[in-house]
Amino acid sequence: MSEKVIVGGVGMIPFSKPGASPSYTEMGAEAVRLALKDAGIGYELIQEAYVGYVYGDSTSGQTALYEVGMTGIPVVNVNNNCSTGSTALWLARKAVETGAADCVLALGFEQMQAGALKGHWDDRPPTRERFLPILNTLTADAVEMGVPQALRGFGGAGREHMQKYGTSMRAFAEIRAKASRHAANNPLALFKNVVSADDVMNDKAVWPGVMTRLMACPPTCGAAAALIVSERFAKKHNIRADVQILAQSMTTDPVESFDPPSLISYVGGYMTRAAAKEVYEKAGVGPEDIKVAELHDCFAHNELLTYEGLGFCPTGEAEKFIMDGDNTYGGKVVTNPSGGLLSKGHPLGATGLAQCYELTNQLRGTADKRQVEGAKLALQHNLGLGGACVVTLYGKN
Numbered sequence: 001m002s003e004k005v006i007v008g009g010v011g012m013i014p015f016s017k018p019g020a021s022p023s024y025t026e027m028g029a030e031a032v033r034l035a036l037k038d039a040g041i042g043y044e045l046i047q048e049a050y051v052g053y054v055y056g057d058s059t060s061g062q063t064a065l066y067e068v069g070m071t072g073i074p075v076v077n078v079n080n081n082c083s084t085g086s087t088a089l090w091l092a093r094k095a096v097e098t099g100a101a102d103c104v105l106a107l108g109f110e111q112m113q114a115g116a117l118k119g120h121w122d123d124r125p126p127t128r129e130r131f132l133p134i135l136n137t138l139t140a141d142a143v144e145m146g147v148p149q150a151l152r153g154f155g156g157a158g159r160e161h162m163q164k165y166g167t168s169m170r171a172f173a174e175i176r177a178k179a180s181r182h183a184a185n186n187p188l189a190l191f192k193n194v195v196s197a198d199d200v201m202n203d204k205a206v207w208p209g210v211m212t213r214l215m216a217c218p219p220t221c222g223a224a225a226a227l228i229v230s231e232r233f234a235k236k237h238n239i240r241a242d243v244q245i246l247a248q249s250m251t252t253d254p255v256e257s258f259d260p261p262s263l264i265s266y267v268g269g270y271m272t273r274a275a276a277k278e279v280y281e282k283a284g285v286g287p288e289d290i291k292v293a294e295l296h297d298c299f300a301h302n303e304l305l306t307y308e309g310l311g312f313c314p315t316g317e318a319e320k321f322i323m324d325g326d327n328t329y330g331g332k333v334v335t336n337p338s339g340g341l342l343s344k345g346h347p348l349g350a351t352g353l354a355q356c357y358e359l360t361n362q363l364r365g366t367a368d369k370r371q372v373e374g375a376k377l378a379l380q381h382n383l384g385l386g387g388a389c390v391v392t393l394y395g396k397n
Helices: 024-039 060-065 084-097 129-138 140-145 149-165 169-183 197-202 231-236 269-283 300-309 318-323 340-344 348-364
Strands: 005-012 048-052 075-078 103-110 205-207 222-230 243-251 292-294 377-384 388-396
Touching: 005 024, 005 084, 005 231, 005 348, 024 060, 024 103, 024 222, 048 060, 048 084, 048 348, 060 075, 060 103, 075 084, 084 103, 084 222, 084 243, 084 348, 084 377, 084 388, 103 348, 129 140, 129 149, 140 149, 149 205, 149 300, 149 318, 169 197, 169 300, 169 318, 169 340, 222 231, 222 348, 243 269, 243 348, 269 300, 269 377, 269 388, 292 348, 300 318, 300 340, 300 377, 348 377, 348 388
Parallel strands: 048 075, 048 103, 292 377
Antiparallel strands: 005 222, 005 243, 103 222, 243 388, 377 388
16 A cells, blocks of 8 residues: 655755855755745654765765754755756655655755866766767857857757758747746745847857757756655544645666767657656546646756656657747746756756746746646656756645
8 A cells, every 4th residue: 555645845945056055064054944834844854865866975965964053863965966956756655655754855955166066086988978979069169169068958859840840949948938927926946037039049059040048947956855745643543634746757767868869869859758658557647637747957958848758748749839928927837937957047956846836836826927727747858968857746735
């Protein structure tokens, strides 16, 4: 018998630029305190903790949590690239669902450096080394221009979509403009200034004909946390139990991610489709039932691809979905009401739990000006290349 899994408390701090944030210990501890306050319980009731971060030394999770309490509980440190936060959530959900624990903390934080993402080890094989020739071959022109690797992957996938389906670069600009309008109503977002699609198109080109600077998310610092509890624990401790994790799936790369060579597949297309399919089947719902979603828009290009991967629109029709306004308020599904990674920010370890924070508030009806009316189901998509994709479905309990 599986236990009903409740999101009992969530906490998130405002995201900030590298160099302007507190230390990861302060950020992580504050997010935990906020989640505990939201749940109305003390740290001593937490039985296990899963802590996600990408850039940090071993046991940084303990270092942050010790600022809140030292109770001797198991603390597991998690690193799954950009899907780290939702991987911590996946582990916490499994612990409660299987009955191994009744109150589990998932925490994610990141104290990032300015500039493009980079590896910190030069004396060993990089991740995905075996498949890098695919990326380098399909983006040879960008290699010559010195375009960073992550931008080449997602930008190249967007270009592939343009070439296959006639998608315009303006579709990506419209996604970025939509993100800014949503973020303007989010006090925790990093960038709250509203930009138009023209502003995005006229911004500095980082890959001419493919991407401008505003189409890429910024490096960001921040933290977010969630308390995952069993229904009986929630009743015992008078914790609100109106948000439930209905289904969740984590996938990694199948052979089809790389063969035949395709950048849409390379940056997670197959992982996304497989994870979404499993979640829909587990919950007995379809994409047409989803009214609000937080998805992984590390680049505007990936948001467009993810519309199709999650089944919000048919393959090749994402531009029409965007131009019809079906990705925002008044349309079919409000995507990234928080502003997403593009405007809210993307502190790698915290991102998945920041998505959980937003969707929990949406289902509680406490999202203020961002509130999506009538939402009973909420979908989360968090992607990390290397790779791992986590799709989570929340519902009103």
